[in-house]
Amino acid sequence: MSYVAIKGGKAAIDGAAATTDYLRCKGSLNEPLTLAMIEEQLRLLTSRVVSEGGLYHPRLAALALKQFQGDTLEAAFALRAYRSTKPRLLETPVQDTANMRCIRRISSAFKEVPGGQYLGATYDYALRLLQLDLANEDPEAFKAVAQSFLQDTPDSEVPDNFPKVIDALRAEGLLPPVAPSRAAAFDITRDPLVFPVPRSAALATMARAETGGLLAMAYSNMRGYGDVHPTVAELRVGYLPVMLPHPVTGELMEAGEVLVTECEVVAMYEGTNGDELPTFTLGYGACFGHNEVKAISMAILDRALQKGMQDGPTNPSEDPEFVLLHVDGVDSMGFASHYKMPHYVTFQSDMDRLRTTQQKIKEQDTEETA
Amino acid sequence: MNVARNEWAAALCALPASEVKHLANVLSGELEVRDVALPHAGLGLLNLRDGAFEESYFIGEIPVARAEVIVRTAGGIEERGGALIVDDRAQFARSIAILDAVMAGKLPGSVPAMTLVQRGMEVRQQKQIERKKLLTATRVDFSLLGQEDDEDEQ
Secondary structure, eight states: OOOOOOOSOHHHHHHHHHHHHHHHHOSSOOOOOOHHHHHHHTHHHHHHHHHHHTBOOHHHHHHHHHHTTTOHHHHHHHHHHHHTTSOEEEEOOOBOGGGOEEEEEEOSSOSSOTTOEEOOSOSTTSOOOOOGGGGGOOHHHHHHHHHHHHHHSOOOOOOSSOOOHHHHHHHTTOSOOOOOOOSOOOOTTTSOOOSSOOHHHHHHHHHTSOHHHHHHHHHHHHHTSSOOOOEEEEEEEEEEEEEEEOTTTOOEEEEEEEEEEEEEEEEEEEOOSSSSOOEEEEEEEEEESSOHHHHHHHHHHHHHHHHHHHHOOSSGGGOHHHHHTTOOHHHHHHHHHHTTSOOHHHHHHHHHHHHHHHHHHHHHHHHHHO | OOOOGGGHHHHHHTSOHHHHHHHHHHHHHHSEEEEEEEEEEEEEEEEEEOTTTOOEEEEEEEEEEEEEEEEEOTTOOEEEEEEEESSSOHHHHHHHHHHHHHHHTTOTTHHHHHHHHHHHHHHHHHHHHHHHHHHHTTEEOTTHHHHHHHHHHO
C-alpha cells in the first residue's frame, strides 16, 4: 500500500475543521453543552468512552464526546491519544472487586443470592416506549425527580459490600478450583499481541474493546457458532475503591474510586478424563463504567476463548487471534476511515493494470478471430 | 470523629479542591513546606483480580497525582506528608500532602485540617447513603414469583 504526498489542501482542511465546529454551534440554542450535562445525563455514553478509551476519566470522556459531537469511536480515539501523552507513574496493587460499592447486583442463576439482589438503575424491565414528556422537560420538574427520589426512599441497612455468587458454587465443588497464575499481567498498551497470548492479555484487550464489536462476536456464539450457553451467575455495577500505598507510611489507602461493571457467567459443564468430577466452566467480563452488554459479551467470549485455547477453535468466537484483533474500536475505525484518505497512487496502479489486462485480452481475441 | 490517616486523602478528595487548596495555601504561609519530590500527575495501570479464576489483568488506566512534602514549624518540628490520589491535578495532591503532614504531626493548623477531613467524611457518607437508596428502592426477591403465580392462578 502506498500513499501520495498532496499539497494544496490546507485551506480546505482548515475549512473542514471550521465547518465541523459550525455545525456543532449552529441551531436554535445559544447554550453550549456543559461537560457535567454529558457526564451526568448521558452517563451510559460516557461509560462507553471511558471503557473503550481505556482510561477512567469521565470528565475528559465527556469533553471528547462534546468535541466529536457524540461519535464514540472518535471520542475513544481522542482519549487514547491523550493517555499516550501522559507518563506512566505506577501499576496499582491487585484490586479485589469484592470490595465494590454496588449500585446494582443481580443473578439470573438463582432466585435469591447471599446479600440479596438489587435491580438498581436498569431498563431491563421497562417498556421501550418513548417518554414524550421528556421532549419539553420542565427544569423544576427535572430537579424534583432527584429530590423526591432521595426523600421518598428510606434509608436501610444495606451492606457496603457483597459476597461473590460464584463463591457459593465453588464451595459446593461445582466450579473448577482456583489456580491463580503467578505470571505478571500482560500490558497491552506496551506490548503487541503475539499469539498465543496469556488470558490476561485477552481480558485487557476485551476490557477496552468496542462494545458493538465485542457484542457481535459474542452474539455469533450465542446464536450457534459456539456452545457456551451462559447463565449469568452475577452481574454487578458499582464503585471500586482504588487502594494505593500511602507515599509516607506505605499503608494501603483509598486513593479514589472507579465505576466498574463486572459479570461472571457459568457455562456448560465439562467432563473429565480422569477421576476428577465434572464442573461448570466459567467466563469473566468487566469494563470501566456502566456497560452491561459489554461485560456479558466479554464473559461469554472469555469462556469461548478458553475453550478455543484448550481444544483448538471450532468457531470464530473461539479463535483468540480472530476475536482479539478485530474488537478494538480505534483500530478498526482507523482502518475503515483510512480508505477515505487519498489513494491516488494505488488506484492509478490498479487502473493501469486493468487497462493493460483488457488490452491484452482484446489483442488475444483479435488474434484468435484473425 | 477520629479519622484514620489512610482515610484522610479520600475524605479531602470528596470536597471541592478549592477549599483544600485554600487551607493548604494558608498553612504554607505559616509553615515551611519543602517538596521531597516535585508533585506530578500521570497515569496508573489498574490491576484487577478477575472474578472467575482470580488471575490479575489490567482493566485500563486511571489518572494519578502524587506529592510528598516535608513541613517544618518555626520551632523546628518536621513532619513528612504525602498524597497519592486518583486525580490529574498535581497541585491538588500537593495540597493534600501538606495537610497530611500537618495532621500527622499535629502541627499548627491540624485542627482546621481535621475539620476539613471530617466534612469530607460526611460528604462521602452522604454519597454512600444515596447510593444505597438505589439498592433499597430496587431490592428484588424473585423467590416470591412462584407464590405470586400461584395466587394469580387461583
